[in-house]
Amino acid sequence: NAGVTQTPKFQVLKTGQSMTLQCAQDMNHEYMSWYRQDPGMGLRLIHYSVGAGITDQGEVPNGYNVSRSTTEDFPLRLLSAAPSQTSVYFCASSYKNIQYFGAGTRLSVL
Amino acid sequence: QQQVKQSPQSLIVQKGGIPIINCAYENTAFDYFPWYQQFPGKGPALLIAIRPDVSEKKEGRFTISFNKSAKQFSLHIMDSQPGDSATYFCAASFQGGSNYKLTFGKGTLLTVNP
Numbered sequence: 001n002a003g004v005t006q007t008p009k010f011q012v013l014k015t016g017q018s019m020t021l022q023c024a025q026d027m028n029h030e031y032m033s034w035y036r037q038d039p040g041m042g043l044r045l046i047h048y049s050v051g052a053g054i055t056d057q058g059e060v061p062n063g064y065n066v067s068r069s070t071t072e073d074f075p076l077r078l079l080s081a082a083p084s085q086t087s088v089y090f091c092a093s094s095y096k097n098i099q100y101f102g103a104g105t106r107l108s109v110l
Numbered sequence: 111q112q113q114v115k116q117s118p119q120s121l122i123v124q125k126g127g128i129p130i131i132n133c134a135y136e137n138t139a140f141d142y143f144p145w146y147q148q149f150p151g152k153g154p155a156l157l158i159a160i161r162p163d164v165s166e167k168k169e170g171r172f173t174i175s176f177n178k179s180a181k182q183f184s185l186h187i188m189d190s191q192p193g194d195s196a197t198y199f200c201a202a203s204f205q206g207g208s209n210y211k212l213t214f215g216k217g218t219l220l221t222v223n224p
Contacts, residue, residue: 004153031210033211035214040119040216041216042116042199042214042215042216042217043154043199043214043217044214045211045212045213048211058211090153090154092153094210096210097142097144097159097203097210098144098156098159099146099154099156099210099212100155101153101154101155102153103151103152103153104151104152104153
């Protein structure tokens with residue numbers, strides 16, 4: 001099994017550009033989530049989903065959109081990238097309180 | 111409001127030492143306390159977890175100690191090895207239902223010198 005797959009691994013954007021970070025899981029987990037990791041800030045929850053068609057905001061949702069049309073996929077959209085969104089982004093899926101993380105996407109916004 | 115406070119921010123020990131990482135939580139409704147380990151360039155992975163009905167849990171060289179009255183829990187790594195060098199995150203959540211939302215501490219960067 002591939003587990004949780006994130007693409008791309010690296011991305012550089014210019015301020016104001018939009019993009020979508022892809023996340024796919026093959027474990028049939030209902031719960032999926034997006035985090036950002038910044039030095040000294042730990043992992044902060046951006047958005048999460050408890051199943052297809054159901055999403056909710058986490059701790060730091062501003063500037064990000066999500067949708068969940070299938071159980072497998074949970075993309076994260078940056079609407080208009082800002083330098084403050086430079087970070088490492090992790091997607092995770094969960095089963096019985098265990099979260100399985102992808103390898104991350106390192107994003108730089110210039 | 112930071113619901114899970116983790117300390118220290120970084121820790122350096124010699125091989126064979128016993129690093130201890132501490133966490134404190136505020137919400138008494140939390141009932142599941144995992145630790146995640148993250149190596150450079152990788153995503154975090156579950157290391158060990160405890161529920162508040164026990165005071166200690168061991169898995170190999172890793173031990174969680176839990177103090178419900180003080181709302182604190184800690185990770186001890188026995189006979190630490192250079193391969194244990196990583197960032198460690200404590201977390202807390204609520205069991206049950208379909209919402210597995212975790213609240214993470216800010217992380218501890220552990221370096222084990224040979």
